[in-house]
Amino acid sequence: MKTYIHKVKYYECDRMGITHHSNYIRFMEEARVDLMDQLGYGFERMEADGVVSPVMSVGCNYRKSTTFQDEIAVEVRLAKVSTLKFSFTYVGRTNGQVVFTGESTHCLLEDGKAIDVKQRYPMLFCTTDEQ
Amino acid sequence: MKTYIHKVKYYECDRMGITHHSNYIRFMEEARVDLMDQLGYGFERMEADGVVSPVMSVGCNYRKSTTFQDEIAVEVRLAKVSTLKFSFTYVGRTNGQVVFTGESTHCLLEDGKAIDVKQRYPMLFCTTDEQ
Amino acid sequence: MKTYIHKVKYYECDRMGITHHSNYIRFMEEARVDLMDQLGYGFERMEADGVVSPVMSVGCNYRKSTTFQDEIAVEVRLAKVSTLKFSFTYVGRTNGQVVFTGESTHCLLEDGKAIDVKQRYPMLFCTTDEQ
Amino acid sequence: MKTYIHKVKYYECDRMGITHHSNYIRFMEEARVDLMDQLGYGFERMEADGVVSPVMSVGCNYRKSTTFQDEIAVEVRLAKVSTLKFSFTYVGRTNGQVVFTGESTHCLLEDGKAIDVKQRYPMLFCTTDEQ
Numbered sequence A, B, C, D: 001m002k003t004y005i006h007k008v009k010y011y012e013c014d015r016m017g018i019t020h021h022s023n024y025i026r027f028m029e030e031a032r033v034d035l036m037d038q039l040g041y042g043f044e045r046m047e048a049d050g051v052v053s054p055v056m057s058v059g060c061n062y063r064k065s066t067t068f069q070d071e072i073a074v075e076v077r078l079a080k081v082s083t084l085k086f087s088f089t090y091v092g093r094t095n096g097q098v099v100f101t102g103e104s105t106h107c108l109l110e111d112g113k114a115i116d117v118k119q120r121y122p123m124l125f126c127t128t129d130e131q
Helices: A022-038 A043-048 B021-038 B043-048 C021-038 C043-048 D022-038 D043-048
Strands: A004-007 A055-062 A071-081 A086-094 A097-106 B004-007 B055-062 B071-081 B086-094 B097-106 C004-007 C055-062 C071-081 C086-094 C097-106 D004-007 D055-062 D071-081 D086-094 D097-106
Touching: A004 A022, A022 A055, A022 A071, A022 A086, A022 A097, A022 C021, A071 A097, B004 B021, B021 B055, B021 B071, B021 B086, B021 B097, B021 D022, B071 B097, C004 C021, C021 C055, C021 C071, C021 C086, C021 C097, C071 C097, D004 D022, D022 D055, D022 D071, D022 D086, D022 D097, D071 D097
Parallel strands: none
Antiparallel strands: A004 A071, A055 A097, A055 C055, A071 A086, A086 A097, B004 B071, B055 B097, B055 D055, B071 B086, B086 B097, C004 C071, C055 C097, C071 C086, C086 C097, D004 D071, D055 D097, D071 D086, D086 D097
16 A cells, blocks of 8 residues: 655644644544545545445544654555444654554444444455454 | 624634635635625535536635734625626625625536526525516 | 634635545644643744644544634643643533544754653643553 | 645535635745745845845735645746835646746845845846846
């Protein structure tokens, strides 16, 4: 899998001159979308199926600040899959140094109801050990 | 009509320490939404009708910078209405001084097709002179 | 302390029609800023002192989606204070129902170095039990 | 000059399912930053000189909506330079079709005062006809 790169934009930096912490949650989404595209199962394909994937929780540890024009290489890994939810973990690096780590948990909804993720998308969600 | 107030958030300020210019376009939307709510015809009501209101153009002149915690009082006025589009003008003031002026033009779409705005919403769009 | 209210903006909602999850991290900041203002020690006053307050970590659990025009009442509480860092917890409610819970951890930097938070701002940080 | 490409992010789309109009102002900034980098005179270099470049005005015409995953190729051109200000024009295309056009005007400030742009940065600002 190719690592996702986010280059920090001017409008993503705050008065302290650093990337505003809320934006890392967006970089995590970008990297997740990119991973699912590489796996051949993008958000649009799910949406076309009538399936949406809301975020259940998110967490981020900021290790080192980044700023305008920095390139953050975000590694994302499908970490955990259970019947109704799945989690990703993230490590972001700039110039080889870890700048953040994060995780997020998601479910899949069809007609507003949570669905069995492994039954619906076996190709996507059977690649990790069940936990 | 009550003037809409936007208090500038920390995350809306950039590395120069001032409100990022892109955010004023959002403050204009906030003020426009508030005006339509006060007129009794909010976006949700239009959306419930199956009508959406895309922005056709937008413009903003930045007169004076603002920053974190500043209160911007945004006056918005329905300025022009023609068959298929309508425009608003905006003046934003902080402590009585003009900080920006702007304008935006919109249409209404139903099933993807532009509709006659005055025929559809006479109460809303017949309050200004036709131009 | 007065509870902070965030009314969800149109531009904060995504293609699923709900408030994008990254925005809650911003609502938490808004509520934290508001709390510190109410305590008489706002961000600007710290910045005027040459002190900045970076976020060390953030977490958010999404319990129920919200959307355009929803009012989210965010209760924020200074939860933990140690020598070099302090944490807040958050509960957001819409129409009395919990929509999210969150927490964030922060430090204070002066000339790029972490400072003893209780020694520097005793009025602000001695209000909770040391942990 | 290489054309700047912005791939639309999930969080940049709104309830109508399209790229929120405010984001195009940010894409224009991204393309402008990229152009100045290609010209060898990036924002950071100006900031290192103690020069900031606030936006004086911005305008955008939305011709065709875009959405999640669309690639917008943004051509930006330094259009006009006078003593104290300079303007860029923008054309954004997706799959060869124009999706927006825009323009922005800027000045340069040093110690809070507007400076003569061509005198200060002759390499950058003498490439167009004076107007």
